[in-house]
Amino acid sequence: ILNVEQSPQSLHVQEGDSTNFTCSFPSSNFYALHWYRWETAKSPEALFVMTLNGDEKKKGRISATLNTKEGYSYLYIKGSQPEDSATYLCAFPWGKLQFGAGTQVVVTP
Amino acid sequence: DAGVTQSPTHLIKTRGQQVTLRCSPKSGHDTVSWYQQALGQGPQFIFQYYEEEERQRGNFPDRFSGHQFPNYSSELNVNALLLGDSALYLCASSLRGLASKETQYFGPGTRLLVL
DSSP states (O other): OOOOOEEEEEEETTTTTOOOEEEEOOOSOOOOOEEEOOOSOOOOEEEEEOTTTOOEEETTTEEEEEEETTTTEEEEEEEGGGGOOOEEEEEEEEEEEEEOOOOEEEEEO | OOOEEOOSSSEEOTTTEEEEEEEEOTOOOOOEEEEEEEETTEEEEEEEEETEEEEEEOOOOTTTEEOOOOOOEEEEEOOOOGGOOOEEEEEEEETTTOOTTTTTEEEEEEEEEEE
16 A cells, blocks of 8 residues: 655645645655645646656745655745635555645635 | 536435446546545545556446546446445546656546435
8 A cells, every 4th residue: 555645634824924734655666746736616736747856846836846765745835825725635656646635725814 | 628527516326326427538638537535535546547448446346337438538337336435526637548747637526425
């Protein structure tokens, strides 16, 4: 069984604050790591596909880093806004796409 | 450009019944994956269809079956429904089968409630 762990399970952030959270995955046989954002009542939306150790990707105020040797990825939200409220999922391809349980982010004005 | 669509959006069934869920992939995509998402969990992989064949399967019983049509759309069938099958069922489409680096695009899901 492959374990993809995300922590924390949930975060409450004040508008304007920055935050980050973690996805841990097996460091052996790494192919890629996917990040998704899932807003309530919408479809999960792809954020990043990360493939190389040391990768850093950015989309607006959201960025992600990757450490394949130690098996973790961080997702950062800079200057959080209420529209950033969502569940953020990471997924590790292991034949099939293996998802973590997600980090639920709630940004309050 | 139409994204991934799923039907129906909601469904209520009783134990023992059978259900069929439908998915149309994003335009240009040839691969469809199905996931089950229960409360508090991430999506769990059910199976993936590419070139009208089941290519990969997750840890789901044979009561879960599927099909892919020549136009790449797909169906998920669940027989002998159990209360535990109540969940959100997500369909995702992508290109080129099992390629690990390909982004999957998700539909809005079908919410199934089994009573």
